[in-house]
Amino acid sequence: MNDQMPKSPDQQPNDPVERLADLRHEFGEHGGVNMSIAASTTFTVLEAGTMPEIFEGNLGPHEGGCYLYGRHFNPTVFVLGRQLAAMEGAEAGYCASSGLGAIAAALLGCLEQGDHVVASDTLYGGTWSMLAKFLPAKCGMTTTFVDITDHDAVTEAMNERTKVVYTESLTNPTLRVPNLPVLAKIAHHHDAQLIVDNTFAPLAITPIEHGADIVVHSLTKFINGASDFIAGTVVGRGTFIGSLMDLHTGPLMLLGPTMDPQVAHSISLRLPHLPIRMIEHARRAQEFAHRLTAVGVKTVYPGLEDHPDHEIFHQIGRPEYGFGGLLTIDTGTTELAEKLMEDLQNVEGFGFMAVSLGYFDTLMSCSASSTSSEMDEHSLSKAGVTPGLIRMSIGLTGSLEQRWDQFERSLKRCGLISD
Numbered sequence: 264m265n266d267q268m269p270k271s272p273d274q275q276p277n278d279p280v281e282r283l284a285d286l287r288h289e290f291g292e293h294g295g296v297n298m299s300i301a302a303s304t305t306f307t308v309l310e311a312g313t314m315p316e317i318f319e320g321n322l323g324p325h326e327g328g329c330y331l332y333g334r335h336f337n338p339t340v341f342v343l344g345r346q347l348a349a350m351e352g353a354e355a356g357y358c359a360s361s362g363l364g365a366i367a368a369a370l371l372g373c374l375e376q377g378d379h380v381v382a383s384d385t386l387y388g389g390t391w392s393m394l395a396k397f398l399p400a401k402c403g404m405t406t407t408f409v410d411i412t413d414h415d416a417v418t419e420a421m422n423e424r425t426k427v428v429y430t431e432s433l434t435n436p437t438l439r440v441p442n443l444p445v446l447a448k449i450a451h452h453h454d455a456q457l458i459v460d461n462t463f464a465p466l467a468i469t470p471i472e473h474g475a476d477i478v479v480h481s482l483t484k485f486i487n488g489a490s491d492f493i494a495g496t497v498v499g500r501g502t503f504i505g506s507l508m509d510l511h512t513g514p515l516m517l518l519g520p521t522m523d524p525q526v527a528h529s530i531s532l533r534l535p536h537l538p539i540r541m542i543e544h545a546r547r548a549q550e551f552a553h554r555l556t557a558v559g560v561k562t563v564y565p566g567l568e569d570h571p572d573h574e575i576f577h578q579i580g581r582p583e584y585g586f587g588g589l590l591t592i593d594t595g596t597t598e599l600a601e602k603l604m605e606d607l608q609n610v611e612g613f614g615f616m617a618v619s620l621g622y623f624d625t626l627m628s629c630s631a632s633s634t635s636s637e638m639d640e641h642s643l644s645k646a647g648v649t650p651g652l653i654r655m656s657i658g659l660t661g662s663l664e665q666r667w668d669q670f671e672r673s674l675k676r677c678g679l680i681s682d
């Protein structure tokens with residue numbers, strides 16, 4: 264077991280991949296090149312007196328590697344948490360059984376009853392429901408939704424109970440890029456924390472370096488890469504992550520969204536090729552965005568020069584990892600969107616009609632009637648989520664030319680481009 268903590272931020276390399284490589288490698292038992300899976304729900308101690316000390320919060324994994332019970336820290340999950348923290352340039356991190364579990368824990372870790380959140384009006388549907396419906400009804404925590412790129416609107420929405428400013432690093436499905444340094448400044452001026460969901464842009468954007476206090480991920484998407492299980496993480500300051508695991512008040516500990524060590528092990532093995540995958544997803548998305556625009560299909564992609572946030576992505580992003588693997592096209596109507604997706608899937612085999620993203624094959628969904636359907640019609644139109652909008656998570660299987668030929672044939676058959 265390797266208990267090396269990430270270096271303090273000023274000692275860390277500037278690049279997320281270098282930070283990850285800088286963590287001393289975990290060896291497995293018997294010298295395995297991969298770490299072993301600590302598949303135990305409970306952990307023994309050599310001396311009975313150690314147990315009360317662990318319960319008092321001393322002698323945990325940070326203080327010498329004593330473990331207690333699997334819903335608290337597990338060694339394998341702890342390693343993955345440290346790796347993801349290193350990737351994001353955070354002091355500490357831990358994992359959850361889903362992205363939404365991590366998001367709930369991050370929010371409940373920051374908020375008390377009666378507190379207030381200022382959030383982007385374009386969020387993942389589940390997060391939107393949690394903030395708009397669940398937290399007000401169950402916990403008396405309220406949210407004002409604003410256009411997160413309108414900094415006056417953000418400032419105006421802040422009040423004396425605002426404890427969190429919440430946004431996604433690349434908004435869903437509108438693919439806007441919030442100006443994180445400005446948002447951090449506004450949040451900190453009001454003693455609030457900036458939470459950023461970085462699920463859409465791992466490696467390409469590293470929010471902590473731009474002032475974010477807490478970063479959450481759904482590990483179900485790009486970081487997973489194979490759409491085979493649900494998982495999440497939250498990274499931030501060591502004291503904050505510790506508070507989430509508190510035996511009496513920690514939401515990760517008490518609400519129980521525990522990550523299985525087998526899942527942690529599997530995700531850990533996918534981190535080394537995440538950079539290669541992100542670069543290829545982005546290379547293809549960029550090329551498709553150019554070609555779609557050229558044939559007259561209304562396309563949104565942050566890598567296009569006419570995208571409203573192309574500049575800010577350049578400023579805060581890492582262009583070497585590209586501008587992300589997602590693009591959207593607007594077909595005009597729900598009917599056309601559905602016709603095109605069916606053709607792409609059932610005639611061409613271009614990809615799958617399915618929600619989610621970051622899979623090795625292309626996934627496509629009509630946002631207004633799927634992943635954003637929790638939002639009401641007014642919120643949808645205000646956020647620019649039109650009925651004919653198709654969100655595509657561009658895959659990396661097959662060849663780019665083969666996929667483009669399929670795409671072009673479907674667009675023609677659906678009358679979206681002329682022969």
Ligand SMILES: *Cc1c(COP(=O)(O)O)cnc(C)c1O
Nearest residue numbers: 361362363387462481483493494
């Ligand atoms: C999928 C997703 C979530 C929720 O993650 P789960 O792992 O499904 O719980 C949160 N935020 C974003 C941006 C997502 O895409």
